Amino acid sequence: MNETTPIAAGRFIGQRMPRKEDPRLLTGRGTFVDDISFPGMLHVAFVRSPIARGKITGIDLSVARGMPGVHAVYTAADLAKIKVTPLSFFLTPSEVEVPLLATDHVAYAGDPVVLIVADDRYLAEDAASVVTVDYEEEDPVVSLADARNGALVHPGTESNVSAAMGLDEDEDGEALLAGAAHLINRTVIHQRISQSPMETRGIVVSKQGAGELLVHITCQSPHMIARYLTIALGMPEYSIRVLAKDVGGSFGLKNTPWREELAVIAAALLLGRPLKWIEDRLENLISANQAREQEMTMRVGFDGQGKLLAARGEYSSNNGAYPQGADANVAVHMFMWAAYKIPYYSFYTQGWYSNTVGLAAYRGPWALESLIREAMLDIAARQLGIDPVEIRRRNLVTLADQPTATTMGIPLEDITPAECLEKLLTVLDIDAFRREQAAARQEGRHLGLGIATYIEPTGSAGSMPVMTGELAQLRVEPTGKVTATMSTHSQGHGTQTTMAQVIADRLGVPYEDVTVFEGDSAHGGFGPGAAGSRQGVIGGGASLKAAGLLQQKVKTLAAHLLNANVEDVSLEGGVIHVAGSPEMTRSLRQIAEIAYGEPARLPPGFEAGLEAQYRYTPPPMTFTSAAHGCIVEVDIETGFVKILRWISSEDCGNVINPAVVEGQIAGGLAQAIGMVLLEEAGYDARGNPIAVTFKDYLLPAISDVPDFEYVHASTPSQSEGGFRGVGEGGAIIGPPTLFNAIADALSPFGEVPLTLPLTPTRLLEVIEGRSMTSVAHAPAPVAPVVTEVAPAPVAAPAPPAAPARVDGLWKMVMASPMGGQEMKGRLATEGTTLTGTLLSDQGNQDFAGSIEGNRLKWEMKVTKPVSLTLKYDLVVEGDSISGKVKMGMFGTAKLTGERLE
Amino acid sequence: MSEHKIEMVLNGHSHRGAAEGRRTLCDYLRQDAGCTGVHVGCEHGVCGACTVRVDGQAVRSCLMLAVQADGCTVTTVEGLAAADGTLHPVQQAMQDEFALQCGFCTPGVVITLATLTDVPEKPSEAALLAAMSGHICRCTGYQGIRRAIRRLAGEATGERA
Structure with missing residues (x-):
């Protein structure tokens, strides 16, 4: 049944090679974050909010501070001495301020309020248990229904919508659906999921003298964490090194550090002692960011033969109080019908704040598309009397x-x-x-x-600033053994195995001779780690390219030393052969010793040593x-x-x-x-x-x-x-x-x-x-369409009642997949011709378009985040401007703004 | 807090130490005895990652106090392979059958299966599967663990691919 087709060589690629990680993990010799300790290291525990929402009216730390073994008791005010800005996976600041510890109010049950540092975790928890926090409890905003109708989670925001994209009304789509022979309408309610890696979150931080910060953290990429911390801490005086050898699963949770890890770093900087915090399972289940909790209503129109005509999706997710990415999950819509022939799809998608723990990634964050689509295809098949296989074939x-x-x-x-x-x-x-x-x-x-x-979509690269290629750095050591330093990182993926297979296969050396190192931001180069099923594709490609370069180097040197034609030289099983001359067979070690130690014997211009590296960037998307x-x-x-x-x-x-x-x-x-x-x-x-x-x-x-x-x-x-x-x-x-x-x-x-x-x-x-189902636990009946808290007007096709003044400087915000994009636009009109310049932190760009009444249209090409043509369709009314921007595969984004001049 | 002297045979060697009465066996083994292969996954006896062998029984070291192991023979995952590095048959079966990914739950799984199979009469596949139902693995979907269990129970592996 196994129809695997290995690629050409296939000595190791395509084979069930034993995993290189297993011997250490099977014998208890792995190195997970809790296995790290430093002399003088102290331990952290948190005092957490027992209520979902309320004002903090008093904190009594006096007893805790006096307990033996307690070194520090920090509140938000103490940690504020170290400025830390939590960032999203895209390395942008959050839409709302994310405090490391709760300041004057708590926003979810489990919200960290006080950080205790003690000689060991037992003493730290003892001290945490005698901290008294007084709260003035408020009614929490818990569910999506609460978020739509309840109080603001973050006072000062316009609504509980953390992000929105698409069209809240779509007349074209409605017309197509109304004309369909069969219309199916269903709502899916996906529960909240805890990623539950077997190893919880954890961090060990050590300030090494004045200028170096050493961070051991369970994560998805030490390079990503180092990049994140460099920006989040904004401390150019520190060099930051991040290490993570073995990680006990992640599944999206450990993409970036969050409040607790950042609080421990701030505390370590304040106190000047190495600190360790290992999340316990209770903390993991209440205060580690979670995933899913989505509702989506889909309407799908079919013709009489069960062929798709049009669909319309409306999506909401509960993003909690402090989501790691406050997004509206536009990927759900990008891939909703990607494998199907459907002439029309439109959507409206929203993320909502609530008094629950924040949203993080979980394996296939956009997976709801497959659940609702495939379930509805079967429902349609039953309704139309077609076999489920047949409706897919069509x-x-x-x-x-x-x-x-x-x-x-x-x-x-x-x-x-x-x-x-x-x-x-x-x-x-x-x-x-x-x-x-x-x-x-x-x-x-x-x-x-x-x-x-x-x-x-897998192996994503080049579409977003953090989704880069991967780097393979290879060496044939003077011993003849091969060392690879990779930007990849495993949380169970086995990249030390798979990358070694690729390298051994392409280079022509035994699998046993290849050692892969990863997990240290000081070595190798940047890679965002395991995110989006990418490392096999990109790391594998980088390994192939680097191994090809290194093999060429070995062959060039061997040909020179053996006075042979380079085309006649081959490297197989770690042995160098010259075609037709078995007496010239050499071990890789013999050639490598010369490459490193006898520069006089190298060909002119040949760089000493046997080293090669390649950073591979694949096509933007590789589909599985x-x-x-x-x-x-x-x-x-x-x-x-x-x-x-x-x-x-x-x-x-x-x-x-x-x-x-x-x-x-x-x-x-x-x-x-x-x-x-x-x-x-x-x-x-x-x-x-x-x-x-x-x-x-x-x-x-x-x-x-x-x-x-x-x-x-x-x-x-x-x-x-x-x-x-x-x-x-x-x-x-x-x-x-x-x-x-x-x-x-x-x-x-x-x-x-x-x-x-x-x-x-x-x-x-x-x-x-x-x-x-008891009433208390019954899922709230889902309103098919969201009641908008702060709807923005959408461009109406109706001609204007009176000519509008368009010329001038406008401030505009576009709800893009990466959050609200602010820009200014200088507009000028002449007859039906519109010209202008958009000014943003990405630079200035001129455009030309048309004006009809108060309706403006223009197109612009952009290259960030990907090459796209943006189609603006806006209406000016008085001193406000609003409408929509078609963004190619990202769908349609709303734009609102007002006149500055 | 009172300190108590503890003596045990740990992975074949005599071991002496002291612990507070409230110290769990898993914390003692990890932090005081250096056996960091003992992994703590839930601290409430459900996930099984911290399983160690105490006087021939597989126990959850997060639910046992260190002082309760005084006078006992304790084996952790570090104590299973032979002195020359030869893997224990359970470890070998798990490597051959790709029974681990991140490896965090693995020490507990290995100890449970080794404790049940280190006996003259091989247990049935059903008995090993029943014991394994007390361990949580979040990575593998248990495919390789089940294949390893079939091997250890003396039956052919069920690998279809």
Whole structure:
């Protein structure tokens, strides 16, 4: 069943090579952050808010300060002596001020208020327990419904909307939907998820003399953390070095440091002693940023044959009080229908502040697109009387359709979801299953089959400032062994293994002879780490390129030393051969010793040593495709779901290590099973977290996860080596696959609501046709359309009543995917011609366009964040200006502004 | 807080130390005895990462006090491989079957499976799976762990790929 096609050489690429990380991890010799200590190191504990929202009216630290072993007790006022600016993943300051410790009010249960430093963690927690904080409690804004209708989470903001994009009304789309033969309208409610890496957050900070800050932190890239801290601290007098050898999982949580880690750094700078803070699991479940908690309503129009005509999506996410990225998740919409032929899609997307812990990334942050789309395709198939496979066949983009572009303008050249689906059907006999299903139903057993297809953008580079290429620095050491220093970083990904495979394969040396170093910001070069399924694609490409350069260097030197033609020299298994002259065979070590130690023997102009490096930047997006199939049995007495079979048919290009690839898919699928059936990090009505231990936050155990089967398609990508990313896919395609199987099993009883998790209680409601959910925990009925708190007017096509004064200087804010972009525009009109200049921190740009009444239109090309043509369509009314800007694949952004001159 | 003397046989060597009555065994092993292979994942006995062997039983060292191990024979993950570095059969099976990714939960899994299989009569696959249901792994989806278990139970691996 394994159809892996290794690329040409394939000595190590494409092989199930044993992982280089395993011997140390299996014997307890790994180095995780809590394994680091320094002489004189002290320990940190936090006093946290027990309420979700309130004013701090008093803090009594006197008892804590007097306890033996306590070295410091800091409040926000103390830490304010060190200026730290928390940044988003894009390294931009937050929209709202993010304090390291709560200042005059608390904004969620778990909000850190006081930082204690003591000889050990036991004493620090003792001291934390005797700090008295007085609060004046207020009604919290907990749910999305609260955020829409309740008090402001951050006084001073206009509304609880942290970010918004798209069109809140869309007449063109409404007309298309109204004309559709079949219109399906559903809402999905996705619960809040705790990433729950087995290793919680943690940091050890040591001020090394006056000028150096040494930071050990569990993270997704030490280079990213060093870059982040350099900007967040703004202390040019410090050189910052960040180390993270072994990391116990992350899944998006540890992209950047956040309040607690930054508070510990500030405290270490104040106190001048090395500090350690290791988050305990209670803290992790209440105060580490979380993910998902989304609601989305989708309307999809089909023609009479089940072909997609148009769709409209409205999305909201609960971003908490201090989100790591206050975004509205435009990627949900960018990839919503990317693999499908649909003439029209429009959306409105919003993120909301609330009195809950903030939003962070979680494996496939945009995954809701696949859940709602694939679930609705099955619902449509049932309604139209079409087979679920057939409705996908009628709508998927096939290889024969390409090159093409998605409705949002993303170029597609080699996606294969339709081909993955056909491959899946070669191992999954649907007719046989339907017979088995029918027979089982006769016995009162309810089996179901779920199918889902998707594509995923991987290996992203060059589209955003932090999403760079990756650097491989290679050396053949004087010993003949090979050392690689990589910008990649593993939190379980096994990049020390996969990069060594690629290097050994291309260079021509034994796998055992290659050692990969990563995890130290002082070595190698910048890379953002594991984010967006990128390291295999980009790190693999960098390794290939650098190994090719290094091999050429070895051959050039060997040819010179052996008086041979360079074309006759080869490097195989770490041995240098000259074609036709076996007596000239040399070990790599013999050549390397000369390269480093005998400069007089080198060819003219040859740089001594055997070193090469390459920073590889792949095409902007490399797509991975997949089709999954899953069979379940639902016990209609208990509502329990048993997964009987699960097949992954995926195309992640050339596979470096099938065992690593399958491990990534399986891990993502297990997390998908958790999302669909088990996990929920929610809040009660007062904003108290309801899952604070692993007894309440239910992670999948071995008994919850079936054996997965794999079909690898392996269509080489356009990137170096033909690799495609695979890190997030299981967590994206898994939820709809399992949901569809459960919905199919229970279809005789009715429709399964798109509300996660599908607990036995929720499924029994479907089976027994009654609601058993208590009112307190019932998800609020979702209003199909959001009640806007502060709507901005959208350009109306109606001609103006009176001529408007356009000429002058305008201040404008555009709601872009990276947050509000401020700019000024100087506009001038002559007849129907509009000219102007936009002034922003990106520079000044002139444009020309047209004016009709009070309606202005112009187009501008930009290169940041990617090459785009922005189409402005604005209306001037009095001294205000508003309208929309079409941003290609990013959809449409609103713009508002006012006259300055 | 009162200090108590502790003596134990730790990974085959005699060990002496002292701990406060409230100190957990996991903190003692990690911070006082240098066995940082003992990983603390939840501190409330659910995840299993901190599992160590005490007098032949696999126990959660986060739910046991250091003073309770006084006089006991304790084995951590550091004590399983042979002196020459040869991996314990459980460690070898887990490496061969790609049963770990980040490796944080791994020490506890290894200790539980080693404790159950270091006996003359091999336990059944079902018994090993039941024991494994007390360990949480967030990375692997348990695929490699289940294959390793099938090997350790003396049955063919179920790898389909």
